[in-house]
Amino acid sequence: MVGIVTGGVVTGILSARIFAGVLADLGGWRLVYLTLSGLTLGMALVLARVLPPRAPAGPGGLSYPALLRSMVLLFREERVLRLRAAFAFLIFATFNVLWAPLVLPLSGPPWSLPHSVTGLFGLAGLAGALSAGRAGQLADRGLARRTTGVALVLMLLAWGPIAVLGWFSGAWVLAALVLGILLLDLAIQAVHVTNQSLIFPLRPEARSRLVGGYMVFYSLGSAAGALSATMAYAAAGWPGVCLLGAGLSAAALVLWAVAWE
Numbered sequence: 001m002v003g004i005v006t007g008g009v010v011t012g013i014l015s016a017r018i019f020a021g022v023l024a025d026l027g028g029w030r031l032v033y034l035t036l037s038g039l040t041l042g043m044a045l046v047l048a049r050v051l052p053p054r055a056p057a058g059p060g061g062l063s064y065p066a067l068l069r070s071m072v073l074l075f076r077e078e079r080v081l082r083l084r085a086a087f088a089f090l091i092f093a094t095f096n097v098l099w100a101p102l103v104l105p106l107s108g109p110p111w112s113l114p115h116s117v118t119g120l121f122g123l124a125g126l127a128g129a130l131s132a133g134r135a136g137q138l139a140d141r142g143l144a145r146r147t148t149g150v151a152l153v154l155m156l157l158a159w160g161p162i163a164v165l166g167w168f169s170g171a172w173v174l175a176a177l178v179l180g181i182l183l184l185d186l187a188i189q190a191v192h193v194t195n196q197s198l199i200f201p202l203r204p205e206a207r208s209r210l211v212g213g214y215m216v217f218y219s220l221g222s223a224a225g226a227l228s229a230t231m232a233y234a235a236a237g238w239p240g241v242c243l244l245g246a247g248l249s250a251a252a253l254v255l256w257a258v259a260w261e
Helices: 002-050 063-077 079-099 103-108 116-118 122-140 144-157 158-166 170-201 204-258
Strands: none
Touching: 002 122, 002 170, 063 079, 063 103, 063 204, 079 144, 079 170, 079 204, 103 116, 103 158, 103 204, 122 144, 122 170, 144 158, 144 170, 144 204, 158 170, 158 204, 170 204
C-alpha cells in the first residue's frame, strides 16, 4: 500500500517535468508558474470542501504545537526512524542532483534540445519509479535491509551511464542517459518505499508524526541536492554533477553497510 501511494507521489513529480517542458516552450517559464498557481488554487478549493473538519486536538488531547514537539522525542527514541531519515536525505539529495541541472547540458550544445523534449526524460524516471512498487512487498517479507542494499548499489552504478553525457556525443549517449535515469529512479523509489514500510510499524498510534518527521529529511535532502548540483555544474560542468551524485550514493551505501537494523 505504501508502494502504491508513493508511486503516485513520484508519478506526479516526474510527470510535472514533462508538462512543464511543454508549457515553457509554449509561453516561457512564467506560464509554468502561472499554471501551477491556478492548479494549486483549484486544489485548495476542492480540499476545502471534501476534507473532514479539523479535530480540536490531536491524539491524547495534544495540541498541534505539542504534536510537533513530540516528533523530536520520536527521533530520540526510535533508531530506525533516525537511520531511515538519513537514507531519505541522501537519496533525495541524489534525486535532485540529477534532475535540477539536467536541462542545462541538454539545452546547450551539442544537443540544444527544447524544454519539451528535455521534459520527456521524465518518462524514463517514471518507468523506473513505477517498477519499484515490489519493494514494499519485499519489505513485508522481512527483506528490507537486502532490498535497501541492492537499491543503493544500483543508485551508485546508475551514475556511470549518466556521466557519459558530459564526455561524448551521439544518439547512444542519450540512450545511456535514459538507462541511468531509469536505474536511479528505480533505486530511489525502492529505498523510499522500504523506508516507510519500516517506520510505520514503529508506533502505530503516531504514524502521521512518523511520516511527517521522515518527510522533513526528504525535503531537506531535495533542497540540498538542487542547490549543490547547480553549484557543482557552475564549477565543474556535468562531470562535477555526476561526481557529486556518485559521492552521495556512495555515502548512502556506506551508511547501509555500517548501520545494522
